[in-house]
Amino acid sequence: MSDLTGKVAIVTGSSRGIGEAIARRFANAGAKVVVTARTVEVRDERLPGTVHSVAAAIREAGGEAQAVAANLQKKPEREQLVAAALDAYGQVDILVNNAAILVPGATVDFPERYFDRMFEILVKAPHHLCQLTLPGMIERGGGSVLNISSRAAIHPKVGQRSYDGAVYGMTKAAIERFTTGLAAEMYDNGISVNALSPDKVVATPGQMFGRRYTQEMLDAAEPVEAMAEAALALVTGDPRERTGGIRYSTEVLEAYGLEPADVGMEAPKPN
Secondary structure (H helix, E strand, O other): OOOOOOOEEEEEOOOOHHHHHHHHHHHHOOOEEEEEEOOOOOOOOOOOOOHHHHHHHHHHOOOEEEEEEOOOOOHHHHHHHHHHHHHHHOOOOEEEEOOOOOOOOOHHHOOHHHHHHHHHHHHHHHHHHHHHHHHHHHHHOOEEEEEEOOHHHOOOOOOOOOOOOHHHHHHHHHHHHHHHHHHHHHHHHOEEEEEEEOOOOEOOHHHHOOOOOOHHHHHHOEOHHHHHHHHHHHOOOOOOOOOOOEEEHHHHHHHOOOOOOOOOOOOOOOO
16 A cells, blocks of 8 residues: 655645645645645636645545645745745655646647746746755655646647647647656656656546536546546655656556545536
8 A cells, every 4th residue: 555654745736636636645645745726715616626625625534734825837936835845844755746727729829928828837837846846855865756747748640630739738748858857867866757647538627617528528537536546656666666657547557456546526517
């Protein structure tokens, strides 16, 4: 059984969806979790969950969590996030870079402001958070970085439609190349670095917002618990063996003989 007792994890974008499931699963495994996202109040019932509600749910289940609101588009707030984690728990052993933004659109008229915003959140923020947390992991002789990616990073074939757009795919491809490069750099320090993607659509509130899924599509969707269990597997075990991977949830679960654990989250309802 995977055990994170005594470990401290920062999970970005954890007010709902995949990030929330990972935060809850890590807490169930004994980690002290820093729940962080921009959301501190619900402004749309279709997008439930805040950093405070998730942290409270973890504590109510017997776990330990701190809520830290942060806009990862802003460098000072990234620095404040890590400082708050260190103030609360004294160390950071696991960093999960899950926070994301997806603005679809064609390249020819893609707005520069959205391009810059996507790269800031999806590429620069994970890189910066690694710079802020890795020195402590190196000093303690171990740790884990997990970057949440997407099948959008896979190169589309000519004539194949890219539903999420070239820019989003570019950011995810960048984070996967960063993952393998960082894994090589951190190998001798006993720090694992992996990228993890879902195999199918994950029916999270964010995915469903503004979209219309049929019940058939929802029935075939991947549960957030699958990503959470795969994430747990990649931040435990021997870091010299579980590192440098561009991994997919189903493959990870099958490789380690795992089943998704219930983290107490209800599946989103169709719009």
